[in-house]
Amino acid sequence: MNTFDLTNNTVTELNHALHAQKGNVSQADWTVTNPKGSHNLAVGLDEALNVDIHGHAGYFCAGMNKTANITVHGNVGQGVAENMMSGVVRVKGDASQAAGATAHGGLLVIEGNAGARCGISMKGIDIVVKGSVGHMSCFMGQSGSLVVCGDAGDALGDSLYEVHIYIKGEVKSLGADCIEKEMRDEHLTELAALLEKAGVDEDPASFKRYGSARELYTFKVDNASAY
Amino acid sequence: MCGIVGLYLKNDALENKLGELFEPMLISMTDRGPDSAGFAIYGDEVQEGWLKLTLRHHEEGFDWSTLTDQIATALQCEADWMSNANVAVLKVKADEAAVREWLSAHYSEVLILSAGASIEILKEVGLPENISSKFSLSGMEGSHIIGHTRMATESAVTMEGSHPFSTGSDLCLVHNGSLSNHNRLRENLKREGITFETENDSEVAAGYLTWRLNEGDSLKEALESALNDLDGFFTFTIGTKNGFAVMRDPIACKPAVLAETDDYVAMASEYQALASLPGIENAKVWEPEPATFYIWERH
Amino acid sequence: MSNDTHNPSLRESATFDRSTMAEIRRAAETGIYDIRGFGAKRKLPHFDDLLFLGASMSRYPLEGYRETCNTSVTLGTRFAKKPIELDIPVTIAGMSFGALSANAKEALGRGASIAGTSTTTGDGGMTPEERGQSKKLVYQYLPSRYGMNPDDLRKADAIEVVLGQGAKPGGGGMLLGQKITDRVAKMRNLPKGIDQRSACRHPDWTGPDDLAIKILELREITDWQVPIYIKVGATRTYYDVKLAVKAGADVIVVDGMQGGTAATQDVFIEHVGIPTLAAIPQAVQALQEMGMHRKVQLIVSGGIRNGADVAKCMALGADAVAIGTAALVALGCNDPKWDDEFKKIGSAAGYYDDYQEGKDPAGISTQDPELMKRLDPVDAGRRLANYLRVLTLEAQTLARACGKNDLRNLEPEDLVALTVESAAMARVPLAGTSWVPGQQF
Numbered sequence: 001m002n003t004f005d006l007t008n009n010t011v012t013e014l015n016h017a018l019h020a021q022k023g024n025v026s027q028a029d030w031t032v033t034n035p036k037g038s039h040n041l042a043v044g045l046d047e048a049l050n051v052d053i054h055g056h057a058g059y060f061c062a063g064m065n066k067t068a069n070i071t072v073h074g075n076v077g078q079g080v081a082e083n084m085m086s087g088v089v090r091v092k093g094d095a096s097q098a099a100g101a102t103a104h105g106g107l108l109v110i111e112g113n114a115g116a117r118c119g120i121s122m123k124g125i126d127i128v129v130k131g132s133v134g135h136m137s138c139f140m141g142q143s144g145s146l147v148v149c150g151d152a153g154d155a156l157g158d159s160l161y162e163v164h165i166y167i168k169g170e171v172k173s174l175g176a177d178c179i180e181k182e183m184r185d186e187h188l189t190e191l192a193a194l195l196e197k198a199g200v201d202e203d204p205a206s207f208k209r210y211g212s213a214r215e216l217y218t219f220k221v222d223n224a225s226a227y
Numbered sequence: 228m229c230g231i232v233g234l235y236l237k238n239d240a241l242e243n244k245l246g247e248l249f250e251p252m253l254i255s256m257t258d259r260g261p262d263s264a265g266f267a268i269y270g271d272e273v274q275e276g277w278l279k280l281t282l283r284h285h286e287e288g289f290d291w292s293t294l295t296d297q298i299a300t301a302l303q304c305e306a307d308w309m310s311n312a313n314v315a316v317l318k319v320k321a322d323e324a325a326v327r328e329w330l331s332a333h334y335s336e337v338l339i340l341s342a343g344a345s346i347e348i349l350k351e352v353g354l355p356e357n358i359s360s361k362f363s364l365s366g367m368e369g370s371h372i373i374g375h376t377r378m379a380t381e382s383a384v385t386m387e388g389s390h391p392f393s394t395g396s397d398l399c400l401v402h403n404g405s406l407s408n409h410n411r412l413r414e415n416l417k418r419e420g421i422t423f424e425t426e427n428d429s430e431v432a433a434g435y436l437t438w439r440l441n442e443g444d445s446l447k448e449a450l451e452s453a454l455n456d457l458d459g460f461f462t463f464t465i466g467t468k469n470g471f472a473v474m475r476d477p478i479a480c481k482p483a484v485l486a487e488t489d490d491y492v493a494m495a496s497e498y499q500a501l502a503s504l505p506g507i508e509n510a511k512v513w514e515p516e517p518a519t520f521y522i523w524e525r526h
Numbered sequence: 527m528s529n530d531t532h533n534p535s536l537r538e539s540a541t542f543d544r545s546t547m548a549e550i551r552r553a554a555e556t557g558i559y560d561i562r563g564f565g566a567k568r569k570l571p572h573f574d575d576l577l578f579l580g581a582s583m584s585r586y587p588l589e590g591y592r593e594t595c596n597t598s599v600t601l602g603t604r605f606a607k608k609p610i611e612l613d614i615p616v617t618i619a620g621m622s623f624g625a626l627s628a629n630a631k632e633a634l635g636r637g638a639s640i641a642g643t644s645t646t647t648g649d650g651g652m653t654p655e656e657r658g659q660s661k662k663l664v665y666q667y668l669p670s671r672y673g674m675n676p677d678d679l680r681k682a683d684a685i686e687v688v689l690g691q692g693a694k695p696g697g698g699g700m701l702l703g704q705k706i707t708d709r710v711a712k713m714r715n716l717p718k719g720i721d722q723r724s725a726c727r728h729p730d731w732t733g734p735d736d737l738a739i740k741i742l743e744l745r746e747i748t749d750w751q752v753p754i755y756i757k758v759g760a761t762r763t764y765y766d767v768k769l770a771v772k773a774g775a776d777v778i779v780v781d782g783m784q785g786g787t788a789a790t791q792d793v794f795i796e797h798v799g800i801p802t803l804a805a806i807p808q809a810v811q812a813l814q815e816m817g818m819h820r821k822v823q824l825i826v827s828g829g830i831r832n833g834a835d836v837a838k839c840m841a842l843g844a845d846a847v848a849i850g851t852a853a854l855v856a857l858g859c860n861d862p863k864w865d866d867e868f869k870k871i872g873s874a875a876g877y878y879d880d881y882q883e884g885k886d887p888a889g890i891s892t893q894d895p896e897l898m899k900r901l902d903p904v905d906a907g908r909r910l911a912n913y914l915r916v917l918t919l920e921a922q923t924l925a926r927a928c929g930k931n932d933l934r935n936l937e938p939e940d941l942v943a944l945t946v947e948s949a950a951m952a953r954v955p956l957a958g959t960s961w962v963p964g965q966q967f
Contacts (some may be wrong), residue, residue: 011746015747039705044748046677058497058498060740060743064747064945076733082729083674097479098729098731102730117729120730134514142715142716153516225589258738259735378769481732
């Protein structure tokens with residue numbers, strides 16, 4: 001176990017050390033202490049490393065992650081796991097806005113609440129939030145799944161493409177072109193697998209499914225008010 | 228485009244450490260605002276009938292003593308002063324309008340940064356670290372304080388364009404974001420009698436609140452109408468005599484994080500500004516909702 | 527306009543000319559704004575309105591061919607460990623795979639590499655064809671993040687954070703369904719055949735204070751190796767350039783309103799932004815006031831067509847220029863040899879209209895496999911390289927005539943303006959006078 005204390009080392013030194021593991025992993029397990037809200041922690045990882053960050057992280061923590069398994073024992077700032085490709089990012093506390101933005105793959109678990117724009121423009125990632133998500137979540141979401149065990153804020157799934165959205169609690173309002181859809185067997189199966197992967201004990205049958213009405217896929221004059 | 232920090236003490240025992248607790252918060256926001264910085268501190272409240280002003284003269288060695296004697300004679304009132312770098316806190320037992328009129332007639336080069344019973348505003352061009360040290364922030368005492376570090380967008384980097392902006396008696400505002408309808412609004416507010424020192428969008432937000440409060444709105448009502456009338460992106464923190472308020476626009480892109488313990492409520496643009504506070508590990512930490520305002524006041 | 531009627535008693539309205547009326551009828555018919563490619567078509571004050579003061583008696587010219595005139599430029603010297611070294615100060619602007627065919631992207635890479643300059647990806651990710659053929663490749667970081675991934679990010683020679691472009695500052699794009707083929711859809715994670723909407727703001731940051739953190743993230747991911755550019759559409763250029771410097775840019779790209787786009791609303795292209803000519807002095811003033819001119823390099827684009835335009839940009843203070851439309855023309859875009867086919871799709875060669883629908887007869891801005899075959903990337907690449915050489919030779923010719931042994935030694939003082947408008951915008955005197963309109967004396 002390598003411990004990296006950010007009181008004595010810079011974020012750049014941390015990222016350098018983690019990047020140096022690429023292609024030749026000599027140290028798989030890393031502990032980061034005293035992050036104190038620093039930005040850009042453990043970004044651009046490209047190996048099966050286990051990184052535990054003890055404390056709160058700032059913006060873009062675990063950005064563009066590939067393969068690595070990163071856990072933040074605290075809250076994270078804007079854009080956690082933004083553009084993640086694969087691997088697992090787990091946040092024990094709350095996440096600020098744009099969690100999992102544009103991410104292509106992997107699993108993001110937020111054990112607390114996520115702020116606005118959770119999963120904005122997501123492109124294949126699976127996001128599981130134990131708490132609630134803020135407004136404009138999944139805006140322009142393209143593919144992947146968003147699971148929320150709490151409530152969703154205003155304009156959920158606005159201008160949605162093909163993300164599967166599952167919400168257990170209340171949805172304050174749906175965004176343009178987002179509708180509630182029937183929960184069929186394949187969706188229950190998918191949701192159960194996601195909940196299990198995330199380690200969340202919830203009954204899939206207690207969720208509702210939302211998706212794109214696909215009315216904005218090609219421009220029609222009668223939809224002009226939605227633009 | 229900036230960093231905002233605020234600290235409001237619930238525990239009176241910490242009042243003599245307010246500056247010490249706040250200084251690292253302000254300095255941690257240097258990257259968000261390297262152009263200028265400032266803060267409004269509340270404490271050392273004057274007695275009923277007295278007025279407290281923060282005044283600024285561009286010269287460090289300006290003779291505040293003579294100014295104080297003159298104003299006391301002219302307005303036939305008691306007056307006292309203390310200086311901090313090129314800023315002075317003037318306390319006078321007189322009516323605010325009369326003091327302002329006398330100052331503008333006799334010392335037009337003296338700027339009034341704040342007026343009220345408790346507020347003092349100190350701000351300057353330069354790095355937060357230098358401004359903290361210039362005004363000896365770490366030794367300051369008080370009940371609450373809000374601060375700002377500025378990355379100038381369109382208006383000039385000047386002391387006048389620095390935050391906090393005074394918005395009336397014991398009120399001030401700091402802003403992170405960019406308003407998009409401030410020019411027309413400024414013209415309208417000028418017709419309502421509000422005066423402006425700069426082309427700054429945030430000063431228009433401050434002037435807007437001043438106007439609403441002059442019209443008899445409560446702070447809550449003024450903030451509610453601000454949500455309708457201000458266009459663009461903003462996170463505001465507003466200092467009041469007894470506390471502070473935080474508000475984000477309906478889109479809520481500009482960051483804000485709040486923390487609360489039994490001892491204090493703190494606000495910052497980023498969590499790292501809160502990291503130095505005692506007991507932050509166990510604080511309740513959350514982000515303000517869009518188009519929602521949060522007010523903490525002692526009564 | 528009126529050459530199809532010879533009746534002198536018929537007078538066309540300047541306000542309601544026939545193309546205006548045709549647009550009203552089109553709008554009434556369809557209920558949707560006009561979407562098209564290309565940049566502003568209206569007449570704007572431009573580099574044609576500036577002239578060089580060649581050397582004669584008071585200054586001495588350099589001899590062509592014998593006395594050297596340097597054209598190389600290094601971009602990204604502020605923070606990057608590996609700045610970009612270019613042989614010529616003309617780069618290829620960002621154009622997306624999706625808007626352009628893979629062959630066209632390959633041809634751009636080939637041509638630029640022969641000429642010793644860089645190409646730029648676009649809103650659609652990096653294709654292997656493009657990476658393979660481009661010796662220096664700038665990877666655009668856009669609001670949509672289509673195809674964005676850390677592997678390509680680390681393969682890039684520079685990263686360009688795009689805030690906007692001259693054709694549509696403040697707006698997102700629109701790629702019509704006909705172009706979303708299987709391959710484009712896969713790269714963008716979109717359903718095939720839909721009209722794709724592109725975001726106007728980045729999803730995970732807003733404003734220069736947050737951009738500063740985003741730039742640090744990109745530097746951390748790439749271990750501070752490559753330069754980070756910031757690209758803005760020309761509007762409030764003076765402020766935007768200052769903020770780009772504060773946010774930590776190595777290079778700033780300013781794209782004037784003549785700059786092209788794959789597709790957006792016509793109202794955007796013609797009514798938003800300022801001409802390239804007007805943007806450069808604002809950008810240079812901002813850099814100079816911050817002591818950053820030449821330290822943070824300035825690339826200018828939007829309507830660059832010949833070596834004179836290049837030299838004039840440099841004289842006004844740019845470190846390099848970028849070309850998009852002109853590069854496509856060099857590849858063979860809008861060639862009159864395809865006129866019959868342009869007519870079939872209701873257009874005409876040279877008008878740059880309607881072919882954002884994906885049926886470009888020249889095989890450049892299309893994803894149609896049959897049309898694509900018409901563009902031979904090797905041949906087209908050679909044409910682009912030739913054109914880039916001409917631009918460079920022309921610029922050198924003018925620089926030598928002004929007595930400069932380096933293109934970047936051209937100065938605003940080497941220029942005069944033909945019109946009051948261009949004099950005011952470029953901040954150079956009206957020819958034969960010492961009058962710079964708008965300047966305080």
